Amino acid sequence: MRFIIVLLLFFLPFNSTQAQQFNNFSLELGGGAHFPFNPKDSKDQTSLSNYISMKQFQVSGRYMFNEKIGLKGQYGYFYFQDKENHLNKTTMHKITLEAVYNLGEALNFNFSLQERFTLLVHGGAGISLLEPKDRDVYEKIGNLQLGVTPLVKISDQVAFYLDVTPVLNLMQHYSYGGNLLDADYKAQTGFFLTANAGFVFYLGNRNHHADWY
Structure with a gap:
């Protein structure tokens, strides 16, 4: 948290002049698929x-301090369910805070492409x-x-996006089917991949957003 506050204070003076030239805020809405890889429930022979x-x-809500650097807060909803046994299931609500870097700007894409x-x-x-099956308590x-x-720009207000994000769960006690992984409550490392598509909506009264400035 202290790092985020320092980062904000560092960029605020620079951003006060840049904000007059482009919009900083955007809203992202999308959905797609998730692919779990780990952990595997030893008691359940079902393939992941x-x-x-x-x-x-x-x-997601995103704020760009300048053309290259920003912060993004995201909420994600995931529903894992065994295709062969619908009783094996879990629900996951995920909240994250991320740094964002415009690699296209840094790589200096040619103008016709970057446009x-x-x-x-x-x-x-x-x-x-994570909410396991038949339980009312969420595991943190x-x-x-x-x-x-x-990102593909559609207009000054809207862009289409694709996204691929690997997610590492540091201490997971329940399988994606909702079963306790270890009788002694030993945690395992979880890993799944998300692939999404959706739209970015640029907010503000300027003609351009930082993504395209």
């Missing part, structure tokens, strides 16, 4: 591929609330993630 599904969506296309990289940490899981987001 059974839990691949399109039952997820994500909402409609750019590439963001993002990474950060957060917390997930810390997570780390790092992803890439290609």
